[in-house]
Amino acid sequence: MGSFPAASSARARYLVYFQYLGTNFNGVAAVRGAQHAVGVQNYLEEAAERLNSVVPVKFIISSRTDAGVHALSNAAHLDIQRRSGQPPFSPEVLTEALNTHLRHPAIRVLQAFRVPSHFHARHAATSRTYLYRLATGCPRPDQLSVFERNRCWPLRADCLDVAAMQEAAQHLLGTHDFSAFQSTGSPAASAVRTLRRASVSPESCSPLVLPQESRGLRFWSLEFESQSFLYRQVRRMTAVLVAVGLGALTPAQVKAILESRDPLGRHQSRVAPAHGLFLKSVLYGDLGPASTQPHVPSESQHRSHR
Incomplete structure (x- = not known):
């Protein structure tokens, strides 16, 4: 330091x-x-x-x-x-x-x-990772454990087509104009961002849910990593991927939505609820999580992020 x-x-x-x-x-x-x-x-x-x-x-x-x-x-x-x-x-x-x-x-x-x-x-931040948590098999929100309420998006569906969601997520990876996933009110001058990672994976059963409560419940995690994101980009991408998982959209349609650059389309205007979203980490340089002492950029590196 x-x-x-x-x-x-x-x-x-x-x-x-x-x-x-x-x-x-x-x-x-x-x-x-x-x-x-x-x-x-x-x-x-x-x-x-x-x-x-x-x-x-x-x-x-x-x-x-x-x-x-x-x-x-x-x-x-x-x-x-x-x-x-x-x-x-x-x-x-x-x-x-x-x-x-x-x-x-x-x-x-x-x-x-x-x-x-x-x-x-x-x-100076070089990486930001967001986690979005889903729960399937929850017909009514009040059936979800009180310890999980406001910490995930409860879905009525019993299952998700995770393979289709993962296929759709691949279309979002890389450098694109993400205007279609940007909510109005964003101060960003450009909608071009580089999405480094987009994953969909099952969670083990929540330790905050009793065995008798967990029948039919399954938890899922979506993670997105980029240097920066547009306003509500993660929640809008999540909503579209969930639509794929529920069979309302195909992976090919997600590619078309991205290429449309239209934030007002019927499908891409959906926004996942705020309470399922977590900012997981902010990294500087090539460092790990908060427990690792951060590398501080030099003056020239710092200016490059302005």
Whole structure:
């Protein structure tokens, strides 16, 4: 990570990994001036106020998530400037302090790292992976274990044509214009993205479901990896793949939808529910998960991600 000067009242920049259950939040981004809607960032910055930074602490979030979407591991960078003569917080102390002052039980800071002042949590990310969870064999949502509610998309169908879903997912891999899977409101200047991985696989029976509850229930995971995604791209791709699994679409139709670049078509305008979606990881360089100390890009590498 390199060395950092211990100058008096110097700002220290940190990369922080954190997780949350998104059920009761209006997304990860802070909601300003609202009485009832609140984002995960509001609580993180409220906790950071207790650190007595000379300047207000703002979390620059790597990956925006919508209301109801969860994160196994999201990331953000923040600057802390302590009073003159006080050394910067160690990453371990910062992690413990933030968790101590967090006032919501559905948020937890996983780990923190010192990074150079040019580091940017959003621009420097080289990989983002999303997980979407499905449950089949669930005629009514209230038949799903309370511990799995708001953590998967319950489907009435008893099974999915997983082979067809996997075939359809292959059409999405690679570099394409994903306009057909972009919801309105996206700030992206270009809809071209490179999807590195799209997988559909069965889960073992959920440990949160009792044996007597699990009759007919099966759980499935869809994973998508890219450097970045368009607004609601993952949820719209998921909805189309589920339609394939249910026999409403063919894999060839998914290819046609992608090539149409039309976000308003009858099939591609469907959006999977937010509560089944998890941001699984945000990676920097060729690093692994949050437990691995991140490699920080050089100035030239950093500029290439702007």
